[in-house]
Amino acid sequence: xxxxxxxxQEIINAICVYVGLKKQVKPEEVEVELMYDDDYxxxxxxxxxxxxxxLIMANMIEAIRLWLAEFLNRDPYAAIKxxxxxxxxxxxxxx
Numbered sequence: 001x002x003x004x005x006x007x008x009q010e011i012i013n014a015i016c017v018y019v020g021l022k023k024q025v026k027p028e029e030v031e032v033e034l035m036y037d038d039d040y041x042x043x044x045x046x047x048x049x050x051x052x053x054x055l056i057m058a059n060m061i062e063a064i065r066l067w068l069a070e071f072l073n074r075d076p077y078a079a080i081k082x083x084x085x086x087x088x089x090x091x092x093x094x095x
Contacts, residue, residue, distance in 0.1 A: 004074065008034060008089040011064065015055065017071075018063030019046045034090045042082045042090065057082065064092055 006014070011034060016027040023030075031047040044055040055063070061080050069076040074094065081093045 004072075004094040006064065006067075006092040006094065008091060010067070011060070011090060011092055014063045014067030014071075015044055015046060015060065018059070018066050019048060019053065019055075021066075023048050025049070036084045036090060042084075064094075068094065 012032045013027070015032045015034075016030040019025075019030045019032070020027040025048055029048060033045045035043050035045065037043070042057045042060060044060055046053045046055060060082065064080055065076040068074040068078070078095045083091050083093060085091050
């Protein structure tokens with residue numbers, strides 16, 4: 001199986017869908033900011049109706065797994081690695 005790379009925008013889209021399902025709102029109503037910290041690793045902030053929710057890396061992986069299964073028809077249990085790329089920002093390597 002070839003490796004798949006998800007762009008920063010695709011990761012944001014995945015998190016919007018994930019948070020939308022959890023909060024019972026449309027994905028379009030969710031704003032997401034991806035972050036990386038040397039001490040804490042990857043995380044994201046999601047904003048819904050003016051309220052902030054912090055997602056840790058495990059939540060981000062869960063969102064990507066949902067995206068893989070529901071939108072890309074790919075194996076959601078494939079290996080997922082988040083990477084901080086100098087040019088592309090935060091990306092995910094799948095497979």
